Amino acid sequence: MTWDEVTPLLWPATRETLYMTGVSTLFTAVLGLLIGVLLVITERGGLLPAPPVNRVLGVVVNVGRSLPFLILMVAIIPFTQALVGTSIGNTAAIVPLTIGAIPFYARLVEIALREVDPGVIAAADAMGATRREIVGKVLLREARPGLVSGLTVTVIALIGYTAMAGTVGGGGLGNLAVVYGYERFEGKVMLATVVLLVLLVLVIQAIGDFTARRLTHK
Template identity: 55%
Template structure:
């Protein structure tokens, strides 16, 4: 394998890590609060707002129901407005983030569902405000589940980034299609797949470690 191809593989790997890292951070930044809102605005919860909860639920479900490849094409005008282009790694971050936010929100909501209602009731009986309950009870108690959800999201974003690369998003998907599939070079395809597998295993192992560390705390 030539040094030029090795350089391309290294660049594609870094591009994929960049796409996954930025979109994962933004998805957590917006998805975790959305998941908390989905939970606390339910009927009989600390900030019960049934109408708001239903609206948030519909928006979240719509976001989760659109296949990523369709979403990526559908929001090209929005992507171009945000980053000035519809191709490349920066452009791919936009649909990756939009696809991941509702995914994170539902996983966070599921983690919060595992918290015994008695903990919230005890906090309320001691005069805790809704904000204090969220920051001092709900999020700390659901920390392990939230980390697990974010790990699942990052692993999913790795596969999404490969799809994004297939339609001009850059990264390992673009490398595999352009230099592996189109040029009938199975070696490049195998290397691309191997790097993606190692990447997924690395993220999963890191997530599992953080969950164990969180549980010990």
Template identity: 60%
Template sequence: MTWAEMQPLLLTATRETLSMVGTATLVALLAGLPAGVLLVLTDRGGLLQNRPVNRVLGAVVNVGRSLPFIVLMLALTQFTKWVVGTSLGWQAASVPLAVGAVPFFARLVETAVREVDGGLVEAVQAMGGSTWTAVRKVLVPEALPSLVAGLTTTVIAVVGYSAMAGAVGGGGLGNLAYTYGYMRFETDFMTVIVVELVLLVALVQALGDLAARALAHRGRGSGPVRLLRRRPAAVRTARAPHAVRTAPRGGTPDPGPAGPSEDGGAVPEPAASH
């Protein structure tokens, strides 16, 4: 097979793969995030402690997590037909992918949210915040770096599943690898597909890592990602591009050896400030 022959096939297959991965990821985000948060909230000692709900939700997630994807896909054939009207093509593959991705992501969300210091939730409660406020203002924003990392892991897992879906008529790169690379012994094509998948996964991972690190390093040291973030420094960047690297940000404290009396010594005494 020549490159000219491979190219259109690859293009279509890549588009299909990205479509089903994208759909499944979107659904995972929309359903998995609330499910994961709910798992934490309804757990013992949680803000919405509710044993039955927690048990049922946990069981559903566990079942979803433990089923091998190929079995899940086959078992869901009728459901898929009912949802998208067909059991072939990337649209059909999206359904089991989404169903598989939701519990996967939900568990990761649960772990991430559980890591958030309970003291922060207490602080919000002490301010008169509701449970919803605690979720919106504390749990999700504070867990964001881990959530992004979890989403990255989910996307990569879904890419893997999508290839499996492709092998049984789901379209995408998996389908291509199966029909051409495996059935027709097009070893070169197979190699190209493998390389593309590796690159795809590497790209997702790199983007995810970058985003997670940018979020996690807020206020800790500096890095190139800082420049991407929306803050007054960006305005200054536009005006004086050369000064960006060297000029310290407005709010950055002097990292010098200030000693233990940094507090109080550096700031005006409150009595004097009024």
């Protein structure tokens, strides 16, 4: 294949990768943040101590993080089919992408929240702040740089997951690399997809670093 033939293939595949990454990032950010907060506030000595709930959440998160993405994707095919009506394609790939990324981000959220100075929390409590106010205006506010850095790492991991999803019909740059670069031995296609994936990662990392630095200075 010539580069003139390769180029028209890249934009649709890139768009599919961005679609899968963007939608799964949205769900991951919301649900991962919620689970991460619950892990912190339900621990013994937390704002809302509930050790049994904390242990269950911890087990679920640990199990979710321990499963390789390809195995997870295959294992939840019945659930994916029930949810979106198919197990193949961009939209179907969003389901395992989200399920695989949520526990990963939840742990990063937990780490970021634990780094908040306990003295700030104690001061807010002494001033009569409610638990909701402490979580929203103290914990989450103070942890913003760490939360953004964690989300950046998660988005980059999701890009890698989308490439793996492409090997089983998920679409995107991964699927393009497999169909043309691997099965048809088109080295130019493989090179182009690798370069695009690297560029995506570099851009997202730069945006995440910039945002985290800005939040740190506020």
